[in-house]
Amino acid sequence: MAVQINLKELSKKELMLSPGHRLCAGCTAPIIAKMVLLAAADYPVVANSPTGCLEVSTCISDYTAWKVPWIHTAFENAGATLSGVETMYRAWKRKGKIDKEVKFIAIGGDGGTYDIGLQSLSGAMERGHDLLYVCYDNGAYMNTGIQRSSATPLGADTTTSPAGTAVPGKVQRRKDLTRIMAAHNIPYAAQAAPSHWQDFLKKVKKALEIKGPKFINVISPCNRGWRSRLDDAIQLSRLAVQTCYWPLYEVAEGATKVTYKPREKKPIEEFLKVQGRFKHLFTPENEWIIKKFQQDIDQEWERLLQEESQSS
Amino acid sequence: MARVAAVTGNEAVAEALRQINPDVCAAYPITPQTELMQRFSSFVANGKVDTEIILVESEHSAMSACVGAAAAGGRVATATCGPGLALMWEMLYVASGMRLPIVMAVVNRSLSAPLNIHGDHSDAMGARDSGWIQLWSENAQEAYDNTIQAFRIAEHLDIRLPVMVCMDGFIISHSIARIDYLEDDPVKNFVADYKSVYPLLDLDNPKSFGPLILTDKYHEYKRAQHEVMTRVKDVVLTVASDFEKMSGRKYELFETYRLDDAEIGIVILNSAAGTAKDVVDSFRERGVKAGLLKPRLFRPFPYEEYAQALQRLKAVAVLDRSDSFGGYGPVFMEICSALYPLAQRPAAVNKIYGLGGRDFLPQHAAEVFAELEEIARTGRVKTTKEYIGVKE
Numbered sequence: 001m002a003v004q005i006n007l008k009e010l011s012k013k014e015l016m017l018s019p020g021h022r023l024c025a026g027c028t029a030p031i032i033a034k035m036v037l038l039a040a041a042d043y044p045v046v047a048n049s050p051t052g053c054l055e056v057s058t059c060i061s062d063y064t065a066w067k068v069p070w071i072h073t074a075f076e077n078a079g080a081t082l083s084g085v086e087t088m089y090r091a092w093k094r095k096g097k098i099d100k101e102v103k104f105i106a107i108g109g110d111g112g113t114y115d116i117g118l119q120s121l122s123g124a125m126e127r128g129h130d131l132l133y134v135c136y137d138n139g140a141y142m143n144t145g146i147q148r149s150s151a152t153p154l155g156a157d158t159t160t161s162p163a164g165t166a167v168p169g170k171v172q173r174r175k176d177l178t179r180i181m182a183a184h185n186i187p188y189a190a191q192a193a194p195s196h197w198q199d200f201l202k203k204v205k206k207a208l209e210i211k212g213p214k215f216i217n218v219i220s221p222c223n224r225g226w227r228s229r230l231d232d233a234i235q236l237s238r239l240a241v242q243t244c245y246w247p248l249y250e251v252a253e254g255a256t257k258v259t260y261k262p263r264e265k266k267p268i269e270e271f272l273k274v275q276g277r278f279k280h281l282f283t284p285e286n287e288w289i290i291k292k293f294q295q296d297i298d299q300e301w302e303r304l305l306q307e308e309s310q311s312s
Numbered sequence: 313m314a315r316v317a318a319v320t321g322n323e324a325v326a327e328a329l330r331q332i333n334p335d336v337c338a339a340y341p342i343t344p345q346t347e348l349m350q351r352f353s354s355f356v357a358n359g360k361v362d363t364e365i366i367l368v369e370s371e372h373s374a375m376s377a378c379v380g381a382a383a384a385g386g387r388v389a390t391a392t393c394g395p396g397l398a399l400m401w402e403m404l405y406v407a408s409g410m411r412l413p414i415v416m417a418v419v420n421r422s423l424s425a426p427l428n429i430h431g432d433h434s435d436a437m438g439a440r441d442s443g444w445i446q447l448w449s450e451n452a453q454e455a456y457d458n459t460i461q462a463f464r465i466a467e468h469l470d471i472r473l474p475v476m477v478c479m480d481g482f483i484i485s486h487s488i489a490r491i492d493y494l495e496d497d498p499v500k501n502f503v504a505d506y507k508s509v510y511p512l513l514d515l516d517n518p519k520s521f522g523p524l525i526l527t528d529k530y531h532e533y534k535r536a537q538h539e540v541m542t543r544v545k546d547v548v549l550t551v552a553s554d555f556e557k558m559s560g561r562k563y564e565l566f567e568t569y570r571l572d573d574a575e576i577g578i579v580i581l582n583s584a585a586g587t588a589k590d591v592v593d594s595f596r597e598r599g600v601k602a603g604l605l606k607p608r609l610f611r612p613f614p615y616e617e618y619a620q621a622l623q624r625l626k627a628v629a630v631l632d633r634s635d636s637f638g639g640y641g642p643v644f645m646e647i648c649s650a651l652y653p654l655a656q657r658p659a660a661v662n663k664i665y666g667l668g669g670r671d672f673l674p675q676h677a678a679e680v681f682a683e684l685e686e687i688a689r690t691g692r693v694k695t696t697k698e699y700i701g702v703k704e
Contacts, residue, residue: 044515048380056524064520069512072522073379073406080373083366084338084380084388089513091335091364091386100515120376123369 227276385511430669
């Protein structure tokens, strides 16, 4: 289905996450949340966040930045919490207590999604609830002070995988959550980036038009954790896509489509060198990590293209 | 006309849930609760209820989904036991902190390790500080009656707190007993329609649930939770009075058995109280003034009423089916707290019995009463806390 994005129309919509929240300067999470809500502006929305940066900064009693109904209950259970809300909605709809077409959207960080919330998310996907889960992936537990998560990339220096003399940062590669979600055979799983906003908004709109469980993984640069410039979030997001570190694609009803193919795949160094968390990789003894990083990306990109060609 | 049936405790609670017909149930299977939700699932599958059931992947998710559903604005129920309740622990506090009137059947089971699926009270006692109201039930009839009353208590506008209804795993959940069921319509009228004050699904009036609260407000928020708990016992009694009008069955904060003129007494929860009542009778036949108190409302704990009921005893034994390792049993601690303000109070001992489903036999109660006679005579307590029914 062709989804159209009209910037002029979008600019007329009210932003459903208000300014005045306490997220850090240069944070990408509110940009992503606002984009999601903008793409969902045609529907009544109920939103949900697990504990994390976005949650603790947008609703500090007695204030809230959320202009849509919103709920937070704990860290590891966004999938289950929103399942409960969505199920009550279905119960009420069946009884004629509510008639609107409501969209249910969870927005959670990688800690609450890849790690502690994975079981709850998997359960919600398997049960087939009609909801969209959006992960803003900043690649570590940023809210608690930059601890490594299973979304943290290979080699990254975090406070629990510090780059030391014996261990060069995180020694494992990141978990591929988007594929794990697609493997649930849900109707829609995708990866998006705020730098490629048209692609991102289209994916959200498309997802919302599909009944059932949907998942979108969005890269979310974090200047505090990535040790990058305050005003570089969108540029970093673009580099992540252009290096194919963060491929933009979707798996809709089992068919894989790469939605953006860089004309020239940039070397991973371009993404790594502007981030302090990878600074230690640019030494002779850690060269192998950059090589391994590039190899992983190349393999994954090839696999994705092959999957796409097999889908069509 | 009431319907008389022979059913298990699990079946009785499932029947209460059928009659109440909640909007949403979320549950995860765990022995000995499993049969309860199986029976309820068959009501769903056969269109006997309108309930939407969420068959989650863990108890943590069961309570999370219940919290989400209750915040959304409808009537919600679930059931669990033992390790399942332990896994819910974090979310129990969220449910009460958000003032959500969820009703949960707790089929009391022991906690690991070692793994044991049988009945004791370690699970619910571990959750006693979680802000949930706790009603305890001696048998299937009480579990059924308490479940129906629990919705009225939980959803009362002055309360809006979750309630757990406890019954002993296997001993009650799996034993067949005679029960007087109420007809569907009186039950439906009794619980009536539930209307949430602040439903999340009120789309025209968006609200945020579950904020971050810092040091400037958290303390006051928790005091508000304490204050609402102080109002619970009056509501429990009002609901019990309405229930008596409908059913003819009388419920109070606790049950006393031959306690009025008693000199020695046992305090004991749930199914073992039935066994102990027989032993009270046999001591009475021998001219010993023995009595019994069986708590029903354990959270909030009505200290003054307990003190009043027990103050005339010379000696009391509090029997706990769970332990607070390194401390006294949880019921004993509460009873002692209740008795402490009295100028003259009975001597008190604590017996730990029946862990992991170990049988509580009449001889155990008889031995306790014999010891109480001795304490009443001499005024001396040899051992404050002791395990009974132990194989040496």
